Amino acid sequence: MSRIQPSTVLRYAALTVGAAIMITPFLYMVSTSFKPQAFVLSNPPQFIPNPATLDNYVQALTTQNFGLYFLNSLIVAAVSTALSVLFSSMMAYAFARFAFPGKEIIFRVLLIGLVVPAMMLIIPQFILAKQLHLLDSLAGLVVFYVAGSLALNTFLMRGFFESIPAELDQAMQVDGANAWTRYWRLAVPLAKPAIATVTIFTFLACWDEFAWSLTIINDPLKRTLPVAIQLFQGQHSTQWGLVFAASLIAVIPVIIVFLVFQRYFVQGLTSGAVKG
Amino acid sequence: MSLLTDSTPAGSASLPAGVPTPARRRMSQARLRSLATPYLFIAPGVILFAVAILYPIAQAVQISLFDWKIIASATSDFLGIANYVRAFQDDQFWLSLANSGIYMLFTVPPQIILGLVIASLLKRKSPAQPVFRVLFYLPVVTSWVVVSLLFKYLFADAGLLNFTLGDILHLTNGDTSWLANRWTALIAICALGIWKGIGWSMMIFLAALQGVPQALEEAATMDGANRWQRFRAVTVPAIWPALLFVTVMLVIGGFNVFTSVLLMTNGGPGGQTEVVLTYMYQQAFTFLDFGYGSALAVILAVIVFVLSVVQLRVFRDRSGQDLA
Numbered sequence: 001m002s003r004i005q006p007s008t009v010l011r012y013a014a015l016t017v018g019a020a021i022m023i024t025p026f027l028y029m030v031s032t033s034f035k036p037q038a039f040v041l042s043n044p045p046q047f048i049p050n051p052a053t054l055d056n057y058v059q060a061l062t063t064q065n066f067g068l069y070f071l072n073s074l075i076v077a078a079v080s081t082a083l084s085v086l087f088s089s090m091m092a093y094a095f096a097r098f099a100f101p102g103k104e105i106i107f108r109v110l111l112i113g114l115v116v117p118a119m120m121l122i123i124p125q126f127i128l129a130k131q132l133h134l135l136d137s138l139a140g141l142v143v144f145y146v147a148g149s150l151a152l153n154t155f156l157m158r159g160f161f162e163s164i165p166a167e168l169d170q171a172m173q174v175d176g177a178n179a180w181t182r183y184w185r186l187a188v189p190l191a192k193p194a195i196a197t198v199t200i201f202t203f204l205a206c207w208d209e210f211a212w213s214l215t216i217i218n219d220p221l222k223r224t225l226p227v228a229i230q231l232f233q234g235q236h237s238t239q240w241g242l243v244f245a246a247s248l249i250a251v252i253p254v255i256i257v258f259l260v261f262q263r264y265f266v267q268g269l270t271s272g273a274v275k276g
Numbered sequence: 277m278s279l280l281t282d283s284t285p286a287g288s289a290s291l292p293a294g295v296p297t298p299a300r301r302r303m304s305q306a307r308l309r310s311l312a313t314p315y316l317f318i319a320p321g322v323i324l325f326a327v328a329i330l331y332p333i334a335q336a337v338q339i340s341l342f343d344w345k346i347i348a349s350a351t352s353d354f355l356g357i358a359n360y361v362r363a364f365q366d367d368q369f370w371l372s373l374a375n376s377g378i379y380m381l382f383t384v385p386p387q388i389i390l391g392l393v394i395a396s397l398l399k400r401k402s403p404a405q406p407v408f409r410v411l412f413y414l415p416v417v418t419s420w421v422v423v424s425l426l427f428k429y430l431f432a433d434a435g436l437l438n439f440t441l442g443d444i445l446h447l448t449n450g451d452t453s454w455l456a457n458r459w460t461a462l463i464a465i466c467a468l469g470i471w472k473g474i475g476w477s478m479m480i481f482l483a484a485l486q487g488v489p490q491a492l493e494e495a496a497t498m499d500g501a502n503r504w505q506r507f508r509a510v511t512v513p514a515i516w517p518a519l520l521f522v523t524v525m526l527v528i529g530g531f532n533v534f535t536s537v538l539l540m541t542n543g544g545p546g547g548q549t550e551v552v553l554t555y556m557y558q559q560a561f562t563f564l565d566f567g568y569g570s571a572l573a574v575i576l577a578v579i580v581f582v583l584s585v586v587q588l589r590v591f592r593d594r595s596g597q598d599l600a
């Protein structure tokens with residue numbers, strides 16, 4: 001029998017305390033979502049709701065177009081992600097496989113997109129969206145979400161495409177495959193892990209995006225989830241149970257995606273950083 | 277592999293060798309097409325990027341020089357650098373810049389240190405590793421809106437934190453009005469920033485630590501290096517690129533704080549917790565002063581850019597020394 005070292009015990013003790021601190025707010029949020037309004041800020045606080053109620057969930061789901069907001073978020077995130085992954089994988093393929101005049105400079109300009117935070121462009125983008133009649137429309141969200149995610153996605157996927165042996169490309173070229181075929185039938189299938197990674201990251205970023213949606217959407221029927229949740233808070237004296245029931249409905253898909261595709265998260269985070 | 281044997285119809289770009297001379301014109305056409313190929317691949321992305329990112333960058337600077345009117349019929353007056361001068365004389369701007377700076381200073385080091393510590397503790401593969409990894413990473417994938425509201429609730433007057441500090445730990449009277457005072461509100465906002473960010477830096481350090489050469493570490497141990505010496509001489513140089521990446525990204529992110537402040541305090545009380553981006557947002561979308569808002573955004577962008585360049589320089593010099 002192997003002896004358990006004291007340092008191992010200490011290590012796990014420290015990790016457990018840390019993890020408990022990280023997770024307590026979530027557990028408390030779940031607990032509050034089952035509390036009646038009278039008990040959300042009671043003293044002492046309740047960890048196990050008593051009486052427990054499903055009213056908050058019922059109210060969140062049945063009133064105020066919550067289903068519609070969920071659908072809006074889903075449509076915007078799905079369309080943005082599909083377009084972003086298509087455009088940026090095409091760019092990444094060109095940067096990884098072709099030599100062409102202007103390549104270096106275009107790639108460098110693209111990198112500007114990595115360092116300019118989205119919030120700093122919100123004013124000129126708002127004015128642009130107004131000129132293009134994209135205000136107050138889901139299309140306005142999609143266009144700017146795609147544009148905002150191009151730089152990072154291209155950067156991540158270029159690295160992956162470069163790691164695919166060029167011989168495969170050349171072999172296909174000898175067989176007479178044109179560039180599009182080589183991209184679509186060879187590079188994309190081989191780059192599945194990288195594409196999965198950027199797909200997940202882009203989808204979550206769009207699903208969670210708040211500031212731009214808050215700024216350009218006025219029509220209550222076009223709201224996305226983050227804006228709607230934020231408004232739950234303001235409408236009455238904050239109904240925390242309702243706010244967190246709505247929050248959890250929005251967060252649970254994210255957590256499921258994260259748990260299922262964990263390894264792609266790790267890949268995506270590290271391919272950008274560690275090799276750098 | 278079926279991918280390779282699956283030969284597709286010959287594309288126009290590749291004519292067989294030994295083409296007869298009459299085909300020369302077709303040949304040059306084909307060459308033209310193959311020259312155009314890369315541009316066709318990048319065109320959709322580059323055009324969208326130019327329109328929706330590059331053009332707004334240029335426009336941000338332009339707008340900041342005007343008293344910009346959003347209504348089409350109104351004329352915008354050229355102001356020159358007046359908006360910038362105004363910013364430098366605006367106490368509220370300096371306060372918000374200070375708050376952004378404080379947020380950056382008090383969230384970046386804890387995220388790096390705690391992220392690195394947790395990653396070191398988790399480095400060894402074990403059945404528990406993935407579980408801990410998920411628990412620490414959970415706040416990262418949760419939306420800013422949700423966690424901001426959650427922390428507002430935890431830091432409420434009758435909230436969980438006051439109860440914990442007052443009735444369980446007896447550190448305070450348990451009646452702190454966290455969000456009603458500048459400094460305590462900043463503590464709450466910083467606490468959220470750290471809590472939400474630790475998982476991200478942990479994940480990157482964790483991957484970087486897997487890349488530390490085992491042999492080097494063993495050699496250092498054989499030479500009698502203690503834990504701290506091994507960390508300094510072997511681990512730090514090996515994870516240097518990750519350290520640089522995390523630091524630069526966190527500093528940028530720190531100055532980018534917006535949603536948490538907007539939702540937790542909305543800049544209050546009396547503008548005391550305003551950060552640059554919430555102040556900018558208010559100027560632009562509450563007061564419709566787009567020119568001034570743009571000037572603030574440009575100033576912040578310049579600060580962030582300069583800080584990033586400085587960090588890259590410092591890190592590059594230091595890494596040269598350490599590796600030498």
